[in-house]
Amino acid sequence: MSLFWFLGFPILFVFLFGIIFGGMGDSSPLVLGIVFQGGVLEQGGIALCEENPAFRCVQEDLASSLEALKQGKRDVVIVFDGEGIRLSYHPERIDRAHLVAGYIQRFFLEERLRALGAWSNIPPVRLEAVEVPHFRQIDYFLPGVLAMALMQLGLFGSLDFVSLRERKIIRQLGATPLPKRWLLGSEIVVRMIIAFVQTGVIITAGWVFFRVRLPHALVPLFAWILFGSATFVSLGYCLVSLVRTVESAEGIIQMVQFPMMFLSGIFFPPEMMPETLRLVMKLLPLSYFGDALRKAMVDIPTQFGLSTDFLVLLGWLCGSFVLALRFWRWE
Amino acid sequence: MMGKILPSRRCEKAREEGAKSVSAIVVQELRKYYGTVKAVDGVSFTVEQGEIFGLLGPNGAGKTTTVETSIGLLPRDGGEVRILGHDPQEEPLVVKSQVGVQLQMAQFFPRLSVLETIRLFGSFYPRKRKEKEVLALVGLEEKAHALVEKLSGGQLKRLSVGLALVGEVDILFLDEPTSGLDPQSRRNLWETILWLQREGKTIFLTTHYLDEAEKLCHRVAIIDHGRIIALGKPKDLIAEHFVEKAIEIPLDEVEDGREFPPLQSVTKTERDAENLTLYTVDLAATFAELGRYAEEQKLSLRNVVVREATLEDVFLKLTGRRIRD
Numbered sequence: 274m275s276l277f278w279f280l281g282f283p284i285l286f287v288f289l290f291g292i293i294f295g296g297m298g299d300s301s302p303l304v305l306g307i308v309f310q311g312g313v314l315e316q317g318g319i320a321l322c323e324e325n326p327a328f329r330c331v332q333e334d335l336a337s338s339l340e341a342l343k344q345g346k347r348d349v350v351i352v353f354d355g356e357g358i359r360l361s362y363h364p365e366r367i368d369r370a371h372l373v374a375g376y377i378q379r380f381f382l383e384e385r386l387r388a389l390g391a392w393s394n395i396p397p398v399r400l401e402a403v404e405v406p407h408f409r410q411i412d413y414f415l416p417g418v419l420a421m422a423l424m425q426l427g428l429f430g431s432l433d434f435v436s437l438r439e440r441k442i443i444r445q446l447g448a449t450p451l452p453k454r455w456l457l458g459s460e461i462v463v464r465m466i467i468a469f470v471q472t473g474v475i476i477t478a479g480w481v482f483f484r485v486r487l488p489h490a491l492v493p494l495f496a497w498i499l500f501g502s503a504t505f506v507s508l509g510y511c512l513v514s515l516v517r518t519v520e521s522a523e524g525i526i527q528m529v530q531f532p533m534m535f536l537s538g539i540f541f542p543p544e545m546m547p548e549t550l551r552l553v554m555k556l557l558p559l560s561y562f563g564d565a566l567r568k569a570m571v572d573i574p575t576q577f578g579l580s581t582d583f584l585v586l587l588g589w590l591c592g593s594f595v596l597a598l599r600f601w602r603w604e
Numbered sequence: 605m606m607g608k609i610l611p612s613r614r615c616e617k618a619r620e621e622g623a624k625s626v627s628a629i630v631v632q633e634l635r636k637y638y639g640t641v642k643a644v645d646g647v648s649f650t651v652e653q654g655e656i657f658g659l660l661g662p663n664g665a666g667k668t669t670t671v672e673t674s675i676g677l678l679p680r681d682g683g684e685v686r687i688l689g690h691d692p693q694e695e696p697l698v699v700k701s702q703v704g705v706q707l708q709m710a711q712f713f714p715r716l717s718v719l720e721t722i723r724l725f726g727s728f729y730p731r732k733r734k735e736k737e738v739l740a741l742v743g744l745e746e747k748a749h750a751l752v753e754k755l756s757g758g759q760l761k762r763l764s765v766g767l768a769l770v771g772e773v774d775i776l777f778l779d780e781p782t783s784g785l786d787p788q789s790r791r792n793l794w795e796t797i798l799w800l801q802r803e804g805k806t807i808f809l810t811t812h813y814l815d816e817a818e819k820l821c822h823r824v825a826i827i828d829h830g831r832i833i834a835l836g837k838p839k840d841l842i843a844e845h846f847v848e849k850a851i852e853i854p855l856d857e858v859e860d861g862r863e864f865p866p867l868q869s870v871t872k873t874e875r876d877a878e879n880l881t882l883y884t885v886d887l888a889a890t891f892a893e894l895g896r897y898a899e900e901q902k903l904s905l906r907n908v909v910v911r912e913a914t915l916e917d918v919f920l921k922l923t924g925r926r927i928r929d
Contacts, residue, residue, distance in 0.1 A: 441711040445767070447677050450701035451728040603677065 284478045286418045302329045303369060306338035306350035318353050321380050328373075349373045412486055413573060415479045416566035417539035422475060423468050423498065424533060424559050427505025428526045430464050431513045435522040438604060447603030457597060461506045468502035469495065476570075486571050494569040500583075501562040504590040508558070511593035514600035533559045543576070558589040626689045628653045628775050628806040629674065635682035636669050643669040645830035646683070651808055653774070656801050658821035659810040660915065662927050666830040667810035668708050671779045674808075675705055687775065701730055704771050708779040708810075710764035714753035718744055718763060721752055722770055729771030741796050742766040743789065758785050765793065769800070776800065778809040782816060794820060812927055814915045826919055833922050838915055845921055846913035848872070848883035851890065854907050855880055867893045874917075876926050883913065 307322065307330045309315050322330035331338075331347070338350045342361060348369045350361040358377060362370035386392045437443050446456065472495070479485035488494045512529060513522045536550060537559035543551055554560045565582040567573040575582065629651040636644040644666045651657040659667050673680040676692025676699055685692055692699040712721050719735060726732035739745045742762040747755065755763065765781050781797070782790045797820055801807055811817055817824045818838045825835040834841055848871055858864050858880055866873070867882065869889035874881045884890040887910065898905045919927045 437713075441709060442713060444677070445707060445710060445712065445725075446728075448675060448700065448705040448707060449725060449728040449771075450697050450730070452697060 284474060286422070287415065287475060287478045288482065302327050303348045303373065304328075304346065305330045305373065306341060306347040307332045308335045308338050308350065308352045310335070310352060310354040315353060317381060317384060318351070321377065324380075325376070351377070411479070411483050412571045413567065414539070415475070415485050416570040416573075417537075417563045419472060419475050419498075419570070420501065420537075420559060420563040420566050421534055421539055422471060423502045424505045424562070425530060426468060426471060427464060427502055427507075428509040428512070428530050430460075430467075430506060431509035432519060432522055432526070434460065434510070435513045435516075435519050438602065439517075439519055441604055444604040453598050453601050457507075457510055457594065460510065461503050464506040465499050465502050468498055472498050488570045489572065490569070494566075497562075497565050497569045500590075501566070501586060504558060504562070504586050504593070507590050507597060508593040511597040511600075514597050514602060517602070533557050536560075537563055538576075539563050558586060561585045625653070627651065627686070628655070628688060629657075629808060630686040631670070631674060631683070632685075633683035634670065634673060634680060634685060636666075636673050636678065637681050642830050644673065647827070647830070647832055648683075649825050649832065649835060651806060653806050654801070654804060655822050656797065656807045656809070656820055658817040658824040659808070659827055660812065660814070660817045660824050660919075660927070661810075661827035662812055662925070665827045667827060668779055669830075670827070671705075671777050671808070671810060672707075675699065675703055675777055677705075677707075701771070702773050703775045703777055704768035704773040706765045706768040706776075706778045706781055708783075710760065710767070712752045712760075712763065714751070716752055717749050718752065718755070719748040721763065722766060725767050726770040729773070731772035732770055733772055735770075738766045738769050741769055741799075743792055758789055761785055762789065762793070765796075773805075775806045775808065778807065780810055780812070782811065782813065790816075814919075814927065818915055824915065826915070826922065828919075828923050834918060841915065841918050842913050845918045846883060848885050848913060849887055850911050850913050850917055851882040851884065851887075851894075852879045852909040852911070853882070853905065854878060857903060857905055857907060865897065867897070869893055872921075874920050874924075876920065881917070881920070883917075 305322070305328050307318060309318065309332070322328055331341075333341075335350075335352065338347065339361060341347045342350050342363060345363065348362070348366055351373070352359040352361065360370050360374055360377075383392065434443070476485075476488065480487055508529075509526065512525050516522050516525055532553070536546075536554050537557050538554055539559070543554060546554065561577060561582040564576050565579060565586075568575045568579060577585075627650050629649075631650070632648045634644055634647045635642070647666070647670055649657070659670060661667050669678065672678040674685050674687070674692065676685075676696045679693065687699045688702055690698050690702075713724075716724065719739070722735050722738050726735065726738075736745075739748055742765050744759065744762055744766060747759055752760070752763070761781070761784050765778060768776050768778060778797070782793050785793065794816070797807060797809070809820070821838065823835070823837050824841070825832045826841075827833070834845075836844070855875075855878060864873075864880060867890060869886045870882045870884050870893075872883040874883075882890060894905065894908075897903070916927060919925075
């Protein structure tokens with residue numbers, strides 16, 4: 274069961290995000306519905322489609338074409354009738370309609386100029402794409418999913434301990450000279466090993482199924498993984514030191530992890546958040562961990578700077594460790 | 605290393621101090637309250653090194669609370685505790701490295717074997733006893749590789765006593781070490797406790813078995829409702845309260861509606877749920893009187909028992925109750 278939560282669940286997440294966001298950010302040709310209703314422009318229309326590889330044209334009748342448009346299967350429907358050319362478009366895709374309209378006008382202008390023999394005087398316009406690193410949405414999300422999985426591993430991992438504590442098993446340790454900090458330290462080390470495995474699984478799943486970029490430098494990535502998971506394990510123990518039972522421990526952990534999940538810029542980029550929520554985001558350790566992992570995993574530029582990420586997480590790690598020991602319970 | 609002393613070094617230091625005839629356990633005016641319930645209400649006693657000291661009392665008298673506050677597992681609400689001169693609240697690790705503890709409600713990691721459990725707990729002590737020796741002392745050699753979750757109640761109890769012995773410590777706290785054991789294991793455990801005492805250990809044990817307290821303990825403290833009501837050597841306690849012998853008559857043999865008459869040679873009569881107990885210095889005179897009474901009333905008196913006064917009688921006299929009621 275716990276194997277599922279530690280290994281299966283993250284893979285499920287990778288799948289979910291891969292399916293939702295995997296395709297986004299890719300460029301695909303515009304799909305045009307072409308409807309001919311007689312008239313002189315038919316020849317030109319066919320030539321228009323053949324000439325431009327950025328268009329994929331589907332010739333059909335008006336009704337089915339409009340239906341496909343409403344379903345989002347066509348970007349623009351072009352109707353050639355006796356009087357001229359009419360473009361139908363989905364209100365959300367007005368930009369594409371303008372693009373196509375501009376292209377059509379240029380195409381027919383060119384035809385006319387050529388017919389007049391004036392074409393050669395017009396200087397050619399060339400399009401050239403600049404080389405930039407190309408991030409797909411999934412590249413952005415995968416480090417976030419990893420950060421979230423490690424956060425959950427850390428926080429929920431402490432529940433095992435609470436259960437042992439509630440069954441009075443930990444109490445037995447309280448009667449021995451075992452120092453609390455060793456016990457807490459060993460728990461953190463065990464969770465870090467699990468975090469290692471979990472990270473391997475998530476990265477492999479992301480690469481195998483969705484060809485997410487592989488991290489270029491493993492050492493800094495794994496250093497961040499260990500550091501971040503230690504922080505959240507420590508935070509988990511700090512939280513469960515404050516409550517008695519497994520039920521209330523689950524409650525307090527949910528209370529902390531739920532806002533963190535949604536307000537740390539993992540599911541929504543910060544630009545989408547209102548000003549106040551962005552302030553909240555700056556208070557959450559997961560924001561900094563996700564930020565650092567995005568940089569370490571897929572080289573996305575950091576938002577806060579790696580040294581800020583490090584200092585904030587270090588603060589949370591030390592603070593929660595001290596508080597966990599301060600409010601420690603043997604039973 | 606200047607200034608900062610590691611636990612093991614501090615422990616060695618404490619051991620040296622301990623050798624200078626510090627009392628093993630000093631408890632003064634110890635108090636522990638749970639809300640309005642006074643679980644321990646001003647308990648004081650001193651245990652010397654090498655002694656077997658028993659805390660005797662009925663369930664709920666405050667025995668376990670006394671043990672757990674003394675070793676620093678529970679915070680105390682008042683009073684002083686010194687274990688070999690150290691306060692368990694101020695220096696918990698120093699104290700814990702010098703005491704072996706058997707808790708009454710012991711729970712262990714269910715998926716570890718007996719041997720693994722002993723090895724794990726042994727690793728927490730600066731100096732530990734050999735695992736085989738621990739197994740032998742509590743008679744669990746055959747169960748060494750059994751999982752803890754497969755053990756019977758008695759075996760779990762013996763394992764919990766074993767955990768008190770895994771460290772090379774000076775003082776053992778045993779909280780009801782023999783309750784729930786069959787008579788044979790009980791006797792074996794008594795042997796082990798006496799052997800440990802000969803080895804030089806100080807042993808503090810709680811029990812509600814009177815024979816156990818009388819046989820094992822050099823001194824006992826009787827506790828009831830969180831207070832110590834008597835303290836001393838078992839023989840002295842009995843002698844202090846009784847010069848008499850006790851005659852026990854089952855109630856159903858004498859009291860079918862009739863009032864039992866005062867007998868001249870009887871110094872004291874105690875009545876509890878089952879027995880009428882007559883205390884007398886002159887057995888012969890009492891039997892003569894009893895004989896006459898039985899003849900008059902046509903009583904059989906077949907199940908009368910004569911015995912020496914015991915700690916049970918002391919407890920009965922002081923509280924009006926039997927210890928296991």
